[in-house]
Every structure is written in C-alpha cells, then in structure tokens.
Amino acid sequence: MIHISFDKGTILISNISQTQANNYPFLKWDKRVSSFRAMAYHYRNLILSLRKDQIEYLDVAKDFLPQNFSLQIKIEPRPYQIQALEAWINQQSNGVVVLPTGAGKTVLAILAIAKIQRPTLVHVPTIDLMSQWYEVLLKFFGNKIGLLGGGYNQLENITVATYDSALIHVPQKGNKFGFLIFDECHHLPSEQMQYTATSSIAPFRLALTATPERADGKEKLLYELCGGICFQKDIKELEGKTLAPYEVITFEVEMSENEKKLYQESRQIYLDFIRKNNINFQVKNGWQQFIQLSSRSPEGKEAFSAYLKQKKLSQSSANKLNYVWDIIIKHRTDRILIFTQDNETAYLIGKSFYLPVLTHHTKVKEREQFLSLFRQGIYSILVTSKVLNEGVDVPEANVAIVVSGSGTVREHVQRLGRILRAKEGKKAILYELISAGTSEYFVNQRRKMHSAYEKRTLEL
Structure with a gap:
C-alpha cells in the first residue's frame, strides 16, 4: 500500500513502484530516504489521482479534521458575493477572486470558511491587517482565533498570520490546515512568500486581491498555487452602489x-x-x-x-506643496489622505503643514493612535508614503492627494480604493499631481491602463 507522509514542507511517498510514480510527473526520487518526494501543494492532486486510479494508500500527511464553524452573526451577502462564492466552489474550491477595496472580500472569505468547514489559515501582508482580520473573525465565529506574527505564536482552528510568520512556520505546520486564504495575494508569488503556499498540503485555497497582475509576470505562479481567476468585478462596476462615486483629477504642475x-x-x-x-x-x-x-x-x-x-x-517639486495646500483649503471639512512615493517627501509635507505622518518607521502604537484619531475626526489629514497603500481600513477618508508614486497600476488602484468605502452621501475625489514636462507624465499614462482611471478630469 502506498504510504503518504508530510516532511518539512514536502510530502513523502513510499511503497510506490516506478511505473506508478511515472503517472505523477510532480514526484521526484529522493535517494537520501529511498522514497519519492513532492512539494506539499501537490497533495490534493496526488490524492485525487490515486482515488481516480483506484489505488489504495495510507495518508498520514494530513493532520486536520473537518470542523463545525457556525456563524454567530447572520450575513446577508450582496449578489456579487454570492456569485463569487459559487464560482469559487465550482472551481473545486480553488481560485483567485478579484474585487476592489471596500467590496467585501473579507465577508466572502467568512462565507467560504463556513462552507468548507476545515481548519483555516488566513495570510495577510501586515500587522495592521492581521489585527483587522482577527477582530472580524472573532466577531463572526466567536471561537478562539489564533495569531502568528507581531509577537504572537498561537495556533487555533482559525488562525491569522502575516506572510512572513507563515513562511517561518510552514515547514512544521504545513499539514495542519485544510483551507488557506491569501489576502492581498499579489504578494504570494514573490521569491520567498511562495513557499507559504508550496509547503502546505491544504487542498482548499482562496486568493483575494484587487489587482492580481504583477510587473514581473509572476501572477502565473499565483494561479498555479491557488487556481485561476474564478470571479472578477472592477471598481467601475460597483461605483455608486457598493462603492462611493468618485472622480479622478490630474494637475500638471510646473516646476521652477x-x-x-x-x-x-x-x-x-x-x-x-x-x-x-x-x-x-x-x-x-x-x-x-x-x-x-x-x-x-x-x-x-x-x-x-x-x-x-x-x-x-x-x-517632490516645490510647487507641488502649493497645490497640496490649495487642495487642503478646498477640502477643509473632508478627511484627506496624502500619498507620496518616499518617506522624505512625506516628512517634508508633514513638517510644512504640521500634519501627522505615517511611514514604515512609525511605531505600531503611534500608528494605531494616528489612525484612531483620524477615524474620530480629531485628525482630518494623514500623510503617508506606502503603509496605507493596502489593507488598512479608513472608510472616513473621501479625498486622496497623490503627490508622487510608482508606475505600477496596482499601487494607484490601491490608493484610490482607500477612499471608496461607501458611506451615505459620500463622493470621493482623487487628485494626482504630475510635474509637467517630466517622466512623471509617462508614469501617469501607465496608470490609465486600468479601467478605474478611464473616467478622469484633466486640469492644467
């Protein structure tokens, strides 16, 4: 009988003949242990293939059992969330769901956890997101929710982990979860983070993002590890319904x-x-x-x-600061997020206008305090380089000023998404400041490739 076990992020397959092994091209002979070996993510394919071929096997790789996750609060999902869940299930509960920020990807994940009923590990890129997921999962499931990251090392049947911490633990714990959720999954194909997926046997996988495309083209690896895109909605489809109506205004700023x-x-x-x-x-x-x-x-x-x-x-041309100030004055009663490409410019704006600044240097407690004061309205403006690009929930913000940024479409869709969470009577405005006659113009043109930027107003 074929024997399957888990070993440090891989599966070992023994008592299998060479002829049988030839049917499974992902199996590689490991002479060190006189067994065939494969990366752990091939577990599902192997088990399904053995069943199809009616080959008996003993599976000691899996270290989890079905659970009874019941929702403590009733969810009334939006029609597109139901469609997304059905599309994912129809794709054998594997796949990537593409939804804009504010469209309820977390709710979709909760519905999927309740459907799959297997120990679940949720991957997130930041400590802030880990805390947000923890609170939401605790609210809807009421069970103990585990945490990996930020000083926590507690595993439960539903656990939230940063990608970095999951990477550290997956060689030992990659057989303890049947369901993996990857939030902001465009991070997954990176050279290191992909091992959080390849070293786990979890047969069910849900990847969530607003923009799966990567500049290096490695989204193909994402689809290999989690399944292809099974459902997609863009910002324009949800604008004015689930998301706030918005406008994009571009200023070409003359340098001195x-x-x-x-x-x-x-x-x-x-x-x-x-x-x-x-x-x-x-x-x-x-x-x-x-x-x-x-x-x-x-x-x-x-x-x-x-x-x-x-x-x-x-x-960071000096005249951009004048535009920033003019926009601040115009929107003095609004909640404004100001984005820059680098920390130096962020701190310069903060110093010039006496505004709070969030960068990756900002300590966790100070960051939490700034965000809390912003949500309360005590602070009406936050300046940031990149730490608010994704994940952090700031539904109160309705105006964004992009002073500078990269040429990636993802970054700017993420920044737009920060101000699109719906609120009664809310209209969002994103301002882009482009130095006239410079390479920033071409950076701006690349951003227009996304459908979210098709409706725009150009002001000179």
Missing part, C-alpha cells in the same frame, strides 16, 4: 526654472548612459542591466546618481 534646469541636466546624463550602453527597459532584465552597468564605472555611478536626482526633482 531652476528645478527644470537641474532636471534636464540630470536626465540628459542618465539618458546618455542608457543609449550608450543599449539598455532597453522594455525587456525583462532591462532594469537589472542598468543597475549592474551603473555600478562598474565612475560614469555609471554618475548616471545612477543623475537618475535618482531627476526622479526626486519631478516627484
């Missing part, structure tokens, strides 16, 4: 004459180096090629320094 001169000089040095070395950023390794070449000579180091200088000049 001195800033223009410095920008053009720095950009020319950078572009000359790019052209001289035939560096093509349209190919996969273009950026890596630039980094490598720029580190090998004084000319290259000057080019890299010039690249950083022109980028900083466009992202």
Whole structure:
C-alpha cells in the first residue's frame, strides 16, 4: 500500500513502484530516504489521482479534521458575493477572486470558511491587517482565533498570520490546515512568500486581491498555487452602489526654472548612459542591466546618481506643496489622505503643514493612535508614503492627494480604493499631481491602463 507522509514542507511517498510514480510527473526520487518526494501543494492532486486510479494508500500527511464553524452573526451577502462564492466552489474550491477595496472580500472569505468547514489559515501582508482580520473573525465565529506574527505564536482552528510568520512556520505546520486564504495575494508569488503556499498540503485555497497582475509576470505562479481567476468585478462596476462615486483629477504642475534646469541636466546624463550602453527597459532584465552597468564605472555611478536626482526633482517639486495646500483649503471639512512615493517627501509635507505622518518607521502604537484619531475626526489629514497603500481600513477618508508614486497600476488602484468605502452621501475625489514636462507624465499614462482611471478630469 502506498504510504503518504508530510516532511518539512514536502510530502513523502513510499511503497510506490516506478511505473506508478511515472503517472505523477510532480514526484521526484529522493535517494537520501529511498522514497519519492513532492512539494506539499501537490497533495490534493496526488490524492485525487490515486482515488481516480483506484489505488489504495495510507495518508498520514494530513493532520486536520473537518470542523463545525457556525456563524454567530447572520450575513446577508450582496449578489456579487454570492456569485463569487459559487464560482469559487465550482472551481473545486480553488481560485483567485478579484474585487476592489471596500467590496467585501473579507465577508466572502467568512462565507467560504463556513462552507468548507476545515481548519483555516488566513495570510495577510501586515500587522495592521492581521489585527483587522482577527477582530472580524472573532466577531463572526466567536471561537478562539489564533495569531502568528507581531509577537504572537498561537495556533487555533482559525488562525491569522502575516506572510512572513507563515513562511517561518510552514515547514512544521504545513499539514495542519485544510483551507488557506491569501489576502492581498499579489504578494504570494514573490521569491520567498511562495513557499507559504508550496509547503502546505491544504487542498482548499482562496486568493483575494484587487489587482492580481504583477510587473514581473509572476501572477502565473499565483494561479498555479491557488487556481485561476474564478470571479472578477472592477471598481467601475460597483461605483455608486457598493462603492462611493468618485472622480479622478490630474494637475500638471510646473516646476521652477531652476528645478527644470537641474532636471534636464540630470536626465540628459542618465539618458546618455542608457543609449550608450543599449539598455532597453522594455525587456525583462532591462532594469537589472542598468543597475549592474551603473555600478562598474565612475560614469555609471554618475548616471545612477543623475537618475535618482531627476526622479526626486519631478516627484517632490516645490510647487507641488502649493497645490497640496490649495487642495487642503478646498477640502477643509473632508478627511484627506496624502500619498507620496518616499518617506522624505512625506516628512517634508508633514513638517510644512504640521500634519501627522505615517511611514514604515512609525511605531505600531503611534500608528494605531494616528489612525484612531483620524477615524474620530480629531485628525482630518494623514500623510503617508506606502503603509496605507493596502489593507488598512479608513472608510472616513473621501479625498486622496497623490503627490508622487510608482508606475505600477496596482499601487494607484490601491490608493484610490482607500477612499471608496461607501458611506451615505459620500463622493470621493482623487487628485494626482504630475510635474509637467517630466517622466512623471509617462508614469501617469501607465496608470490609465486600468479601467478605474478611464473616467478622469484633466486640469492644467
């Protein structure tokens, strides 16, 4: 009889003939233990295949049993949440669900937990999100909810873990959960985080995100580990119903004459180096090629320094501060989030206008205090670099000012999502500040690729 066991993020398959093993291409011979071995995520496929082939087996890999999770509070899901759950179940309870921020991905996950009835591990990227999930799961299930991360190491039948902590524990605990939920699942295909999925035997998987696409194209790995996209709704489909109606306004901001001169000089040095070395950023390794070449000579180091200088000049030109102040005055009665690409600009805005600033340097207690005061209305404005891009629930915010950002569509959809949680009478406005005549224009054009940015107002 074939014997299946769990071993440090893998499954060991013994007492299986070479002929039988050939039917399962994911099995690899491990001469160290004289058994076949596979990454743990192949467990489901192996078990289903053995059953289909009517081959007897002994499974000691699985260390979990069906549970009785009952909802303590009745949920009346929206029609699209019901559709998403059904689509996921029809895809063998594996798949990626794409819903915008504020559309109720957490509610969908709760419905899935109640349906699957297996020990569940929820993965989140930040401590803030871990706390939010903990509170919601405790409210709806009333059971003990485990925590992995932020100093906690407590496993329960429903547990919330940061990706980092799950990664540490999965070699030992990857057989204790039958259901994995990956919130903000676009993080999963990264070089390290993917092992939280590959090293677990969990046969049921739900991945949640507003934007599954990655700049490196590794969303294909996400679909391999969790199943393909089974349901998708975008911001425009839910605007004015589940999400607040919104407007996107772009200002092209003129730099000072001195800033223009410095920008053009720095950009020319950078572009000359790019052209001289035939560096093509349209190919996969273009950026890596630039980094490598720029580190090998004084000319290259000057080019890299010039690249950083022109980028900083466009992202934080002095005149942008004037626009920020004008928008603040215009929306003095609103709750405003101000986003920057870097910490330095965030702190500059905070210092200039005496505003609270949240960055990854902000201590946990201080961050919680800032967010609490914002929700209470004591603070009406928060400045942040990246820590509020995803996950943190700030439904009170209705105005966002993007002073600077990356070229990724995901980041800007996430920032838009921060102000779209519906509230009676609410209309959301996102302002983008673009330095005129700079590369920021092309960054802005890349953002327009997402359907959420099709409706926009351009103000000069």
